[in-house]
Amino acid sequence: MAAKKASTSSPKAAKTTRAIAVDAPPLKSWNDLIGHDALITGLTAAIRQGRLGGSLLFVGPNGVGKTSAAILLTQTLLCERSTARDMAPCGECPSCVQVRVGTHPDFIQVRKPDDKTLIPLELLIGPVDARLQEGFCHDVHLRPMQAQRKVAILHDADFLNEEGANCLLKTLEEPPANALIILIGSSEQRQLPTIRSRCQVLRFQTPPGEAGRALLRKQLDHYQSQHEEESLPTMSDDALDAAIELSAGDMHVAARLARGGGEQIREALWNQLAAPVPDPTAIVRLINGHLDSISKDVPKRRAALRDVFSIAVQHYRRQLRSDASSGEYDPATHRRLDRTLRTFREIDRSANLGTLVDCYASDLTLAATGDRGAIG
Secondary structure, three states: HHHHHOOHHHHHHHHHOOOOOOOOOOOHHHHHOOOOOOHHHHHHHHHHOOOOEEEEEEEEEOOOHHHHHHHHHHHHHOOOOOOOOOOOOOOOHHHHHHHHHHHOOOOOEOOOOOOOOOHHHHHHHHHHOOOOOOOOHHOOOOOOOOOEEEEEEEEEHHOOOOOHHHHHHHHHHOOOOEEEEEEEOHHHHHHHHHHHHHHHHHEEOOOOHHHHHHHHHHHHHHHHHHOOOOOOOOOOHHHHHHHHHHHOHHHHHHHHHHHHHOHHHHHHHHHHHHOOOHHHHHHHHHHHHHHHHHHHHHHHHHHHHHHHHHHHHHHHHHHHHHHHHHHOHHHHHHHHHHHHHHHHHHHOOOOOHHHHHHHHHHHHHOOOOOOOOOOO
16 A cells, blocks of 8 residues: 555656756757667667666767667657657657656656766655655555656766665665666766666767767757857867867867867976976866866866866876887886876765865875775
């Protein structure tokens, strides 16, 4: 009886799991998903053969199309004018429009709040006084209200702690027959093995060559459409390739570098990092000066700092490749690369930016990885 009663509480539960606006370039059709033809072919075959799993895990660099593909797949499954087998959502029916704006009653979404470092447990299983009566896991098991099935997307799966991930295990292992669950993360390694083992993994890669440039141009066009007051310069192919390389395939970082022209900070930072023993004072002054030139707004400064560290990652990767081609290996370079990669986790955990930059510069001088146990 309790389970039946809980199934009638969907209006209250919906407040925490729907109406999420997603900042991703809209796709009108699967032909607009750049650089993922093999993935589309696999999805098409799975849908037409009735073999689409109930729990999917989309992984890949930021900005390569994971969220856009998840939204388009949701439209494909819920469209009122076209069957899923057609792989051609109309984009105009009430269901397609509601999916796009995040208000469809059978479309559930959860993402990490901007002011949190992890996805709160209450978004997954409800608040303490209503455990398993609200939240993502509860809403997934409710009967569809408008369509024949439900689709639930959990954005920011990288930010599940062990307790939150454990709450999802049973739902992922035995999803309702009329529901599809999609988790979106940046890599398989950032997901717990128990999560990976219960999902069908779809890997999104940064497309090479012209496809990669087309994807970056699409990111820039999307940004321009939302910031009409800003005029973006026309980017050459070489400039786009350089931005993609510096970002290590993260299209969000690449777009910021392309918009802001990362040449100046790149050259200045690489000159500092190339020293046998980097000067920590000079590095701190350089990074803080760059952040000050970007904005006083903390989220924008965090994004700019990610861009700086992406540039540093590419410097050390290039140096390791160059050494390897000469049959050499410098463990200090490897430790400095490890330290730079660690900074991304510290940013995600909302570390104080000033302290982070100071510690990073000091660790580079010492060629230390920055592993401080639970703190690092």
